[in-house]
Amino acid sequence: MPDLSTSYLGLQLKSPIIAAASGLTNSLQDIIELEKHGAGAVVLKSLFEEEIVTEMDHELNKMHSENYLYPETMEFYEDYDVEDTLSRYLKLINDCKENVQIPIIASINCLTAHNWPYFAKSLEDAGASALELNISVLPSDSELTSAENEKVYFDIISAVKNEVTIPVSIKISNYFSNLAGMLKRFSNAGVEGIVLFNRFYSPDFDIDSFDIVPANKFSSSDDYIMPLRWIAIMSDRIECDLSASTGVHDGTTLIKMILAGASSVQVASTLYKNGFAHIQIMLQELSTWMTSKDFSNINQVKGLLSQSKSINPAGYLRIQFMKHFAEK
Numbered sequence: 001m002p003d004l005s006t007s008y009l010g011l012q013l014k015s016p017i018i019a020a021a022s023g024l025t026n027s028l029q030d031i032i033e034l035e036k037h038g039a040g041a042v043v044l045k046s047l048f049e050e051e052i053v054t055e056m057d058h059e060l061n062k063m064h065s066e067n068y069l070y071p072e073t074m075e076f077y078e079d080y081d082v083e084d085t086l087s088r089y090l091k092l093i094n095d096c097k098e099n100v101q102i103p104i105i106a107s108i109n110c111l112t113a114h115n116w117p118y119f120a121k122s123l124e125d126a127g128a129s130a131l132e133l134n135i136s137v138l139p140s141d142s143e144l145t146s147a148e149n150e151k152v153y154f155d156i157i158s159a160v161k162n163e164v165t166i167p168v169s170i171k172i173s174n175y176f177s178n179l180a181g182m183l184k185r186f187s188n189a190g191v192e193g194i195v196l197f198n199r200f201y202s203p204d205f206d207i208d209s210f211d212i213v214p215a216n217k218f219s220s221s222d223d224y225i226m227p228l229r230w231i232a233i234m235s236d237r238i239e240c241d242l243s244a245s246t247g248v249h250d251g252t253t254l255i256k257m258i259l260a261g262a263s264s265v266q267v268a269s270t271l272y273k274n275g276f277a278h279i280q281i282m283l284q285e286l287s288t289w290m291t292s293k294d295f296s297n298i299n300q301v302k303g304l305l306s307q308s309k310s311i312n313p314a315g316y317l318r319i320q321f322m323k324h325f326a327e328k
């Protein structure tokens with residue numbers, strides 16, 4: 001039986017499958033089940049930057065209200081359960097530390113480095129093993145330069161790194177004009193890992209009602225192609241770990257991601273569709289494949305098909321179909 005353990009963000013994971021941040025990683029009961037079914041770690045459902053900042057404003061307003069009373073503001077906050085959201089999150093981390101052995105990675109959805117990074121320390125103090133920053137900047141403002149959009153990422157990384165000693169990873173999209181350069185700069189900025197790539201809420205159209213409706217929230221099993229290419233291109237070129245996210249639905253894709261150089265994969269859609277037991281099925285496929293190829297541990301597999309080790313490095317860079325355009 002091959003050893004399926006892996007190192008990710010300096011943490012020792014018993015398996016390379018991480019339960020990605022989602023509604024499935026929001027309760028102790030589910031996290032206990034994920035551990036039982038073989039998850040190597042869990043990324044908790046994200047807190048939002050806005051939730052943290054609103055809580056801080058709430059405290060300020062409470063102070064003001066003692067002297068000046070702003071009834072409308074206080075009414076708004078009375079209905080807003082943000083304080084509970086934050087304390088529930090910290091309690092969940094605490095409960096996980098007492099009830100499961102696998103690393104618990106806290107997660108924050110953030111857009112700016114303003115006001116919230118101090119809160120990262122509370123996550124560390126509650127017992128989080130690492131912190132994943134889901135940085136989601138949609139570069140849709142045509143007045144902003146690429147440099148201005150990019151600066152946000154480095155401001156956030158530096159502000160959070162100033163607050164915590166636990167490992168920090170960032171989860172990003174592929175919306176960069178110079179993706180390879182940015183990945184290198186993120187790694188040089190000191191993050192311990194990068195998750196490639198997040199899958200965002202996307203708008204779609206209803207052509208009968210003319211409404212904007214949410215596109216399918218789950219990935220398809222072909223979506224792994226984009227992270228596979230970029231992990232293979234970058235895994236030998238940067239210091240930090242890479243974790244594959246989006247479209248990892250089965251054992252074969254898990255194997256491909258490790259061959260590309262991923263230290264771990266993160267799964268959400270396949271767990272929604274197939275249940276937690278699917279983790280064991282994927283791990284069994286990895287184990288059977290490793291045995292058939294005489295591999296005894298993950299390090300022997302990791303990066304074997306990265307671009308730098310390939311006999312056909314140009315194959316990773318091709319973006320036009322060439323030959324296929326000529327075929328019917």
Ligand SMILES: Cc1cc2nc3c(=O)[nH]c(=O)nc-3n(C[C@H](O)[C@H](O)[C@H](O)COP(=O)(O)O)c2cc1C
Nearest residue numbers: 020021022023045046134199219246247267268269
């Ligand atoms: C219902 C749902 C909720 C999610 N919530 C979060 C979240 O809170 N934070 C986050 O970083 N990603 C979140 N994601 C994204 C997933 O963590 C994951 O990156 C994405 O779904 C791609 O992986 P998959 O193809 O395995 O689904 C969510 C995804 C789904 C489907």
